Amino acid sequence: ETGVTQTPRHLVMGMTNKKSLKCEQHLGHNAMYWYKQSAKKPLELMFVYSLEERVENNSVPSRFSPECPNSSHLFLHLHTLQPEDSALYLCASTQELPGELFFGEGSRLTVL
Amino acid sequence: GQNIDQPTEMTATEGAIVQINCTYQTSGFNGLFWYQQHAGEAPTFLSYNVLDGLEEKGRFSSFLSRSKGYSYLLLKELQMKDSASYLCAVRGYSTLTFGKGTMLLVSP
Numbered sequence: 122e123t124g125v126t127q128t129p130r131h132l133v134m135g136m137t138n139k140k141s142l143k144c145e146q147h148l149g150h151n152a153m154y155w156y157k158q159s160a161k162k163p164l165e166l167m168f169v170y171s172l173e174e175r176v177e178n179n180s181v182p183s184r185f186s187p188e189c190p191n192s193s194h195l196f197l198h199l200h201t202l203q204p205e206d207s208a209l210y211l212c213a214s215t216q217e218l219p220g221e222l223f224f225g226e227g228s229r230l231t232v233l
Numbered sequence: 234g235q236n237i238d239q240p241t242e243m244t245a246t247e248g249a250i251v252q253i254n255c256t257y258q259t260s261g262f263n264g265l266f267w268y269q270q271h272a273g274e275a276p277t278f279l280s281y282n283v284l285d286g287l288e289e290k291g292r293f294s295s296f297l298s299r300s301k302g303y304s305y306l307l308l309k310e311l312q313m314k315d316s317a318s319y320l321c322a323v324r325g326y327s328t329l330t331f332g333k334g335t336m337l338l339v340s341p
Contacts, residue, residue: 125275154328163237164276164320164331177328211275221266222322222329224275 124148127212127225134202135233142197142228144212150223151216152176153195155187158209158227170195202232235259237332239321244338245311253306253335255321264324267295267306270334271317279306279319311339 125146134140146153155167169177170189184206186198195212209229213222236258245251257265264283268276282288282297282304294307306319318334 161333163333164322166328166330169328221278221281222268222276224277226275 124223125212125214125225127210127228129228130226131229131231133231133233134199136202136204138199138202140199142199142210142212142230144195144197144225146193146195146212146214146223146225148214148216148223150214151192152214152220153189153192154213154215154222155195155197156211156213158211164211167197199230202230204232206230207232235323235325235330237321237323237330239319239332239335241333242336242338244340247311247313247339247341249311250307250309251311251337253308253319253321253337255304255306255332257302257304257321257323257332259302259323259325259330261325262299262323263326265295265297265304266322266324266329267293267304268320268322268331269317270320276320283324308337313339313341315339 128143152171157165166179167181168187173189188196209227211227212225239255266281267279269279270276280295287296292309297304316339318336320334321332322329
């Protein structure tokens, strides 16, 4: 199994839909992250969880809702998104805060 | 806050040497990472510098000057597969902050 696995790899949704992105890490790490990557912009940190507790929330709109049920799983629940939310959403994990990030392949989201 | 600056694009030819610069102004500094990201793929770790000086790893080397807020990634004997985006990231107290990335195009 690869270190960090994200599903789905591609998602197309309407503005009224509700969907979720899933991330699973098999590295035994204690911290997990959601990043947003848009064209021509740096990777933007969205959420950080350490030992299943949220430690950072970078002013992300409430239409993005994270969930970390255990140290191996991280979800990003999506609700009434906007077209400008179309981007690559990357999950990552680290052994410690902060440390070398191990990224998943990303979920390419398109909002119509 | 954090401000990280790196060139948007660079081009080079196969077999050449290229240096990608990164400058930063940060409120906290605990090290600097370089990541490589091929189109449509996840970023992968290249190097980490926390002390001043040069770290060499095969064809890739990374340099850090903390007093100048400056780092560079040096790629030698360029190969076509080195065409990718190179991301500079500064380690703060709790997270990494990334630059916009430098898109490197290697031509024959």
